[in-house]
Every structure is written in structure tokens, then in C-alpha cells.
Amino acid sequence: xxxxxxxxxxxRRLHRQSLFKNCAWLAAGIxxxxxxxxxxxxxxxxxxxxxxxxxxxxxxxxAGNAFVVSEPTDKTAPGYEKSKKDFDEYQAQAAKEPLATKxxxxxxxxxxxxxxxxxxxxxxxxxxxxxxxxxxxxGLVRKKNAGHLMMLNFAAYxxxxxxxxxxxxxxxxxxxxxxxxxxxxxxxxxxxxFLLGSGSWGFLGGKGFFLTGPGxxxxxxxxxxxxxxxMETAGYIIVGAICERITFWAFLVAELFMGALLYPIFxxxxxxxGWLSQIGSTMNLGHGYVDFAGSTxxxxxxGFAAMALALILGPRLGKYGPDxxxxxxxxxxxxxVVTGTFILLFGWMGFNPGSTLGATDLRISVVAVNTNLAAxxxxxxxxxxxxxxxGKPDITMACNGMLAGLVAITAPCAFVSATSSIVxxxxxxxxxxxxxxxxxxxxxxxxxxxxxxxxxxxxWLGAVSVGIFADGTxxxxxxxxxxxxxxxxxxxxxxxxxxxxSRQFLGQLFGATLCVVWAFGMTFVxxxxxxxxxxxxxxxxxxxxGLDVPQFGLPAYPExxxxxxxxxxxx
Amino acid sequence: xxxxxxxxxxxxxxxxxxxxxxxxxxxxTIAEVRGHGRQKGHTExxxxxxxxxxxxxxxxxxxxVPDARLEEIVLAISxxxxxxxxxxxxxxxxxxDDAVRIRNGERGDIAL
Numbered sequence: 001x002x003x004x005x006x007x008x009x010x011x012r013r014l015h016r017q018s019l020f021k022n023c024a025w026l027a028a029g030i031x032x033x034x035x036x037x038x039x040x041x042x043x044x045x046x047x048x049x050x051x052x053x054x055x056x057x058x059x060x061x062x063a064g065n066a067f068v069v070s071e072p073t074d075k076t077a078p079g080y081e082k083s084k085k086d087f088d089e090y091q092a093q094a095a096k097e098p099l100a101t102k103x104x105x106x107x108x109x110x111x112x113x114x115x116x117x118x119x120x121x122x123x124x125x126x127x128x129x130x131x132x133x134x135x136x137x138x139g140l141v142r143k144k145n146a147g148h149l150m151m152l153n154f155a156a157y158x159x160x161x162x163x164x165x166x167x168x169x170x171x172x173x174x175x176x177x178x179x180x181x182x183x184x185x186x187x188x189x190x191x192x193x194f195l196l197g198s199g200s201w202g203f204l205g206g207k208g209f210f211l212t213g214p215g216x217x218x219x220x221x222x223x224x225x226x227x228x229x230x231m232e233t234a235g236y237i238i239v240g241a242i243c244e245r246i247t248f249w250a251f252l253v254a255e256l257f258m259g260a261l262l263y264p265i266f267x268x269x270x271x272x273x274g275w276l277s278q279i280g281s282t283m284n285l286g287h288g289y290v291d292f293a294g295s296t297x298x299x300x301x302x303g304f305a306a307m308a309l310a311l312i313l314g315p316r317l318g319k320y321g322p323d324x325x326x327x328x329x330x331x332x333x334x335x336x337v338v339t340g341t342f343i344l345l346f347g348w349m350g351f352n353p354g355s356t357l358g359a360t361d362l363r364i365s366v367v368a369v370n371t372n373l374a375a376x377x378x379x380x381x382x383x384x385x386x387x388x389x390x391g392k393p394d395i396t397m398a399c400n401g402m403l404a405g406l407v408a409i410t411a412p413c414a415f416v417s418a419t420s421s422i423v424x425x426x427x428x429x430x431x432x433x434x435x436x437x438x439x440x441x442x443x444x445x446x447x448x449x450x451x452x453x454x455x456x457x458x459x460w461l462g463a464v465s466v467g468i469f470a471d472g473t474x475x476x477x478x479x480x481x482x483x484x485x486x487x488x489x490x491x492x493x494x495x496x497x498x499x500x501x502s503r504q505f506l507g508q509l510f511g512a513t514l515c516v517v518w519a520f521g522m523t524f525v526x527x528x529x530x531x532x533x534x535x536x537x538x539x540x541x542x543x544x545x546g547l548d549v550p551q552f553g554l555p556a557y558p559e560x561x562x563x564x565x566x567x568x569x570x571x
Numbered sequence: 572x573x574x575x576x577x578x579x580x581x582x583x584x585x586x587x588x589x590x591x592x593x594x595x596x597x598x599x600t601i602a603e604v605r606g607h608g609r610q611k612g613h614t615e616x617x618x619x620x621x622x623x624x625x626x627x628x629x630x631x632x633x634x635x636v637p638d639a640r641l642e643e644i645v646l647a648i649s650x651x652x653x654x655x656x657x658x659x660x661x662x663x664x665x666x667x668d669d670a671v672r673i674r675n676g677e678r679g680d681i682a683l
Contacts, residue, residue, distance in 0.1 A: 328617035390616045437619045
């Protein structure tokens, strides 16, 4: 009996022990499960208030050397001894001067604050370009379509903005921290995963949808503001080629397509750390595909999407006579055209210098001057060329020439000298003149405002110009290439054909041409389908009357005496 | 009573008006018009494409005058609008049956 009890007790103890063991395992499992999301959240936390953004780690000198020296981890790495010594020295100094490290927290914060202010304010300048483009395109068309042009420019801003906020921004920059972290803005660490692809072969960003979660961060919002107005630029470029005949609903579809897909995907490849930016390391093509402020990412995307749409729409009624010869539809307001062009030039002072994403990058002065030089060189070329060809300088072509120079310098502005900027501007001025005549007489793609020539052709030219004229003085370590030295020289940046890097030229040629194929091809396919479902062009009667009243219910200039009396008569 | 329609160069309007006021003409109606006569305009180039400017801007004056003053007024207009070059314009004279002043119903020459 006693032994029986003992045996039972022993059995129970054993049972208890195993139960305890099982419970322990279960608890460990649950803990692990609970801990796993924490593992995922090892990713940096978003900082909506902006109080944790910018500390001693973001304090750097002019060359980008950090104040904080981090501990080298790989003992086998070359130069380990020196890195270790630097680290030890930093530790010793920090221990000796704690006030200095505290001060560095302020310096790092102020550095980011300076860059936030710069990037936001240049973004506001880019936003204002919307007004310039509205005036320019409105002035270039016939009076009966002036209201239509204003509405297109306005609606472009509204609808493309919403599309970009919802998905476009995340597609473009959702993985920016992986390969293209904007250190001037604190690195945007929360946007760190691709939806499609990974590593050097990213195709689509995957974080920051609707600006929630990882997107609800002060650094992310600076980038968002600056980038959304860039996308808007591509959005309104198409207006210039499709106006005077596209229906309003089809235009809205085009804007949603632009803001959500066409622009952000190519933008991810080049600016979001996607595969095209990495072809320097993956295919040994220089510093990868380099487009500083968007000759292709913004302008060629807009220009060639416009070309596809204009091709599908066909020329305006009466643009070509029965003999196939082009006819002129003169601009209705040259005051708008010139004012609009100057507003665009002014806005470009945000577009290009702002693309450093920081005022602490002092290359901004060179960028600003280069941008202006190309603008005036482009305009002078177009003016003089037209003077010579047709006996009179055409005001609208002088304006197109200025914009052509601006578009072409947008990609190379940070990498080239003043002389090269002038050359690029002159080339762009010639390209835009040839392009306008070529489209008018040869391809017969009707482009009322010259958008295809200005933004498409000159955008391609701009990106290729990087591969020719970049002089290696700026952009060391661009896209992760040649941080220590490049072409055998320390501190050598992006370099073009004329300065000895033919691989960069090939990379530029490839990327710029891919942009043309992407923008034209995608837009053409999508809108051929849309057009097959429902025609995207207005009826002949509407087009003859002008789109203002049939589509929007009011002429742009109702104070015209006859219009005013006609309106009263129906009341 | 006669109606005078004069189509003149726009830049001559001020001189013609001054000449008419100087001889005491009390009223006129003017309109900006476009048209062409024997000369048929010319061509311009917009963004590389030629277009015809065959309807040239002109100013048209309409005056209603008593028969007695007709010659004097026509002479005043034609001498003030004259440059001797192509495009100076033309003056037409029509007979008019009657005139009514809407305010008080006066008829004939007194209503002019």
C-alpha cells in the first residue's frame, strides 16, 4: 500500500514535471510569437512629431564625414586597424568632452531642420510652376478653349495628387532607404522594403501607402511634398499636347494613370533605389543611371506619354488641309505665354537646386547658375534660329527654347560646368526647333504647345548629356559607386564621355531610351484600350465650337459683348 | 439726310475725330472691323507654318448728316485719313429716309 502510494506520488510528480515542461515550452512559444512582430519592428519607428529626427548621428561636415565614429565590426576588413583607432579616439574624446557630443545633437538636428526648410520651400516653388504652365498652355491655344485649358491644368493637380498620395508615393519611394537613402533629410529609414524585387533589383516600392504607418513621419512628409509636385509636373506636361480635343473624363483617367502608375514606377527605378539606379554596381555602367532632377524621370515621362496620347487622339480639326499641309492656329494670348514661361523659370530654381534635398549641400549655387545658363542659351538659340529660318523670331518659340534648355539641364545641372551648361542649352534650343517642325511636318502628331519637343525630346537629350558632359567634380559615391575612389581618383564623382567614362555614357543612353519606351509604350497600350471602350476625343461639333461651353458651361471670356448678350437672351 | 460709312486706318482715328469735331460734327458711331480691299493682305509664319493675314484690322465710322453738310464732312474725313499709301480706306455715302430720337420722338434732321 505504502509503496503503491509512493509510486502514485512519483507518477504524479513526473506528470507534474512534464506538464510544467510543456507549459514552459508553450510559454516560450507564445513569447516567441509575441516577440516576432517586435523583430519586424526592429525597423526604425516613424517620427510624426519630428522631435527624434536629427541628432549627433546626422551631424556631418561638408564632405559628409560623420561626427559620430561607429565601431568597426569586421576584424578582417582592410583598414580595420585605422577604423578601430579612429573609433577609440572618438570614444576617448567623447568621454572627455560630453558637452561637445550634446552640442552635436543640436547640430545634427539643426542640419536636418535647414534641409527640411530648403526642401519644403523649393517644393513650394515647384508647386508654383503649375500656375506658369497653366498660363503658358492657355495662351498658346485658341480663345474658344481657354477655359478648357485652365480646367485641365487645375484638375491635373487635384486628381494626380490624390493618386500619388494613395499609392504613387509608396510605389516610388517605399524602399528608398535601401539603396538611395536621402541622408540630407535624415535617411527616411522607415521606407525600407520593395513590393517587387529586392536588393539591387528593386522594381516597386512597398511602404508608405496613404502616408500611414511608416509613412506617418516628418522626414517622409518632406520627401512626399517635394516629390508630389514633381509628379504634378509630369502630370501637366501632357496637357500641352492633348488639349483642344480630349474629353474631360479621359483626361482624369490619364492623370490617375500618371500619378498612380506611369510616373512612380519609373521614378522608383531611378530615384527610389530601384534597379536602374544600381546598374553601376550590377552591370558596371558608371554610377548607374543618373538623372539629377528629372529630365527623364519627370519630363520625358510626361513628354512621351503626351506623344502617345496625341497620336491616339489625332490632330485637331483643320490642323491639316486636304493637301496634308499643316495650318497655323496662332496663340490667343502672348502675354500669358511669356508670363507663364517666366514663372516656370522661377519655379525651376526650386526644381533643380532643390533636388539636392538639402541646403547643406553647397553645390546648390552651381546648380542654380547652370540652370539659368542653359535656359538663356536655349532661348537665344531658338530665337536666333527662327530669325534666320523664317525672317522673324517667334515669341512662342523663344519661350519653348527657354523651357527646352531648362528641361535638358535638369538631369546634368549638378554634374557639369558653366561652359557645358551653355552647350547643353544650345543643343536643346536646336532640338526643340527641329522637333516642332518635325512633328508638324513629318510625324503629323499635333502638339499645340510643343510639349513633346520641349519635354520629350529635350528630356532624353538631358539625361544623355550627363553621360557626355559630367566632369567628375560632384557626386562621389553616387548610387553607391566609387565612394572611396573612382577612375583611380579619390572623390571623383559622376563622369561623362568627355572626361573619360564611356560606361557612364552607355548607362545614360540605356536609361534615357528605356524611359522613352516605357512612357510611350505603356501610355499607348493603356489608352488604345480605353479609347476602344469609349472614345477619348470630343465630338466634332464640340471641337468646332470650342470646349469651354460644351464641357464646362462657361466661356473663359464671357465679358465679350456678343457672348454676354447671348447669355442674357436665354434667361 | 445721308449716311456716311468711312473705313479708315485705325491709327488715323484720332486725327479724323479731331477734324470732325473741329467742324462741329456732333455725333458718330465707330466699330473695329476687319476686311480687305484690292490688296488682299499678306502672310505670316506661326511656329513654322505660314498663315494668311488677309483680313486687316480697320476702323469703321458711321455718321448721319444733313444733306447740306455732306461735302464738307466727307472732305474733312478724307483729308484727315489720307496718307497716300495702300490701305488708306474708303468712304461710302447712302441716302437715308428718316431719323428718330428715341428719347422724345423728334423726326428728321433735328433728330441727328
